[in-house]
Amino acid sequence: MSKSYDVVVIGAGPAGYIAAIRAAQHGLRVACIDKWQNFDGSYAFGGTCLNAGCIPSKALLESSELYHRAEHEFKKHGIKTGGVELDIAAMQKRRASIVRQLTGGIAGLFKANKVDGLVGSGKLLAGKKVEFTPVDGEPEIIDAANVILASGSTPIELPFAKFDGEHIVDSWHALEFDAVPERLGVIGAGVIGLELGSVWSRLGSKVTIIEAMHDFLFMADREVAAVAGKDFKKQGLDILLGAKLTGAAVGKGSVTVEFEKEGIPDSLDVDKLVVAVGRRPYTDGLLAEDSGIQLDDRGFIEVDDECRTRVKGVYAVGDCVRGPMLAHKGSEEGVMAADLIAGEIAEVNYDVIPSVIYTAPEIAWVGMTEQEVRESGRDYKTGSFPFAASGRAKAMEQTTGMAKIISAADDDEILGVHIVGPMAGELIGEAVLAMEFDASTEDIQRTIHAHPTLSEAVHEASLAVDKRALNFPNK
Numbered sequence: 001m002s003k004s005y006d007v008v009v010i011g012a013g014p015a016g017y018i019a020a021i022r023a024a025q026h027g028l029r030v031a032c033i034d035k036w037q038n039f040d041g042s043y044a045f046g047g048t049c050l051n052a053g054c055i056p057s058k059a060l061l062e063s064s065e066l067y068h069r070a071e072h073e074f075k076k077h078g079i080k081t082g083g084v085e086l087d088i089a090a091m092q093k094r095r096a097s098i099v100r101q102l103t104g105g106i107a108g109l110f111k112a113n114k115v116d117g118l119v120g121s122g123k124l125l126a127g128k129k130v131e132f133t134p135v136d137g138e139p140e141i142i143d144a145a146n147v148i149l150a151s152g153s154t155p156i157e158l159p160f161a162k163f164d165g166e167h168i169v170d171s172w173h174a175l176e177f178d179a180v181p182e183r184l185g186v187i188g189a190g191v192i193g194l195e196l197g198s199v200w201s202r203l204g205s206k207v208t209i210i211e212a213m214h215d216f217l218f219m220a221d222r223e224v225a226a227v228a229g230k231d232f233k234k235q236g237l238d239i240l241l242g243a244k245l246t247g248a249a250v251g252k253g254s255v256t257v258e259f260e261k262e263g264i265p266d267s268l269d270v271d272k273l274v275v276a277v278g279r280r281p282y283t284d285g286l287l288a289e290d291s292g293i294q295l296d297d298r299g300f301i302e303v304d305d306e307c308r309t310r311v312k313g314v315y316a317v318g319d320c321v322r323g324p325m326l327a328h329k330g331s332e333e334g335v336m337a338a339d340l341i342a343g344e345i346a347e348v349n350y351d352v353i354p355s356v357i358y359t360a361p362e363i364a365w366v367g368m369t370e371q372e373v374r375e376s377g378r379d380y381k382t383g384s385f386p387f388a389a390s391g392r393a394k395a396m397e398q399t400t401g402m403a404k405i406i407s408a409a410d411d412d413e414i415l416g417v418h419i420v421g422p423m424a425g426e427l428i429g430e431a432v433l434a435m436e437f438d439a440s441t442e443d444i445q446r447t448i449h450a451h452p453t454l455s456e457a458v459h460e461a462s463l464a465v466d467k468r469a470l471n472f473p474n475k
């Protein structure tokens with residue numbers, strides 16, 4: 001007799017494993033299938049985020065920033081270190097150990113929540129049957145009352161710069177270099193390009209980033225992008241805007257990168273080239289031809305606002321469906337799908353999803369940018385506060401950047417909050433909560449913020465919206 005479950009989840013990234021746990025918390029019988037295999041041959045839950053994305057990148061961002069600060073900032077604090085030395089093997093060992101602990105943690109969470117974690121591939125067949133092929137075994141058919149597809153995404157490969165895993169690499173390989181490349185080329189000044197470019201630049205690489213767009217960080221608020229762009233330049237990141245990759249040829253141990261800037265052909269020799277031009281939904285081998293699931297013209301699984309596919313009882317969540325490719329977006333969709341399956345009311349507020357870029361300075365925002373508000377035609381007011389005027393930021397020696405709030409002129413609604421500066425990714429949480437609760441700008445103004453904290457910058461920015469900033473002259 002074939003196995004049966006109330007819910008079968010395919011994919012154990014942050015969208016799938018969270019959906020599985022939530023469904024199990026509702027008392028449902030749940031299996032979660034994943035086939036992720038690491039470079040060392042081991043299988044692990046956690047998907048891109050834990051194995052090759054969010055977590056390892058943040059581990060290296062932290063280590064590289066500490067190295068950079070020890071080299072360049074400690075003296076200012078009155079700390080003499082002598083020569084600061086880099087031990088890349090130890091740094092990578094720490095990164096790998098954090099990943100191992102967290103991915104192992106998911107296996108533990110599955111056990112605690114009575115989710116059957118199945119290692120192997122899953123394929124949705126017609127009639128909500130799932131074919132499960134264990135890594136070393138024969139396929140078996142599982143009956144599922146409900147299925148959640150959470151198969152994630154994979155890096156886009158450019159036809160004229162194909163990955164070889166050695167010289168032309170994707171973000172995963174670029175997280176696992178065992179030596180600092182002398183010259184590193186990066187294609188794409190998006191989130192990955194900036195985060196990984198920062199890591200290797202701080203560790204000593206000469207980093208050149210080639211970006212097709214003319215506007216730096218086009219998706220961010222212009223003021224914030226300008227502050228960040230200026231600082232990255234000061235740090236030594238060479239970002240070529242309006243430059244399009246036209247070819248990449250691997251020679252003797254190096255890569256010649258051909259590109260066009262303002263229509264003029266140019267080239268660059270690097271030791272490693274990271275291609276980070278976006279990710280595409282990953283659905284290879286996921287769907288039988290008669291599964292009934294539709295993909296859109298970009299390969300995303302078609303879903304409605306509640307992540308329901310066209311097949312009743314089959315949901316899809318995370319990077320394999322429309323919307324920003326962010327771990328927290330996928331997790332919330334996973335929670336929603338599990339709650340809906342359990343018969344509860346659930347929704348995801350797609351208007352209030354925070355974005356964070358973990359560079360130094362960090363960049364974070366929620367809601368609309370000033371240009372988006374302007375284009376919407378709504379009258380608005382803005383207020384900002386520079387970290388240079390924050391006592392805590394000064395004490396931390398991290399005074400670059402500002403907090404900025406955009407509010408509706410008529411009813412004081414908070415339309416967007418944009419932060420570039422220290423701990424921006426932590427500070428944005430307050431703004432997300434305020435917007436989720438429909439707080440007004442005045443509500444933030446009247447909320448007590450501890451002194452001296454970085455969060456006072458958000459408070460002062462809210463006061464500045466009505467020209468009532470107390471620790472900075474109002475414009």
Ligand code: FAD
Pocket residue numbers: 010011012013014015016033034035036037045046047048049050052053054055057120121122123150151152153171172192282284285286317318319320325326327328329330358
């Ligand atoms: P994934 O994490 O991709 O997981 C999908 C899983 O499904 C995989 O384990 C895969 O093996 C499995 N799978 C697929 N098909 C099958 C099948 N047929 N059978 C069995 N298993 C299958 N996002 C953030 O929010 N913050 C960050 O700081 C951040 N940093 C990032 C840094 C990098 C370098 C990268 C590459 C991404 C980063 N992201 C970040 C994006 C984030 O990793 C993704 O948005 C997130 O992992 C998507 O989650 P998911 O569960 O939808 O998919």
Ligand code: NAI
Pocket residue numbers: 158187188189190191192193195210211212213243244245276277278279324325326355356357358
């Ligand atoms: P991205 O979409 O952020 O940036 C890709 C960049 O490459 C764009 O600026 C684009 O204009 C440029 N580009 C595209 N084709 C090009 C070409 N031929 N030549 C030169 N430039 C070109 O994608 P990225 O950085 O690969 O990240 C993928 C996804 O992973 C993002 O959508 C993001 O959501 C997620 N991610 C999130 C992080 C976070 O939340 N901190 C960190 C890293 C990734």
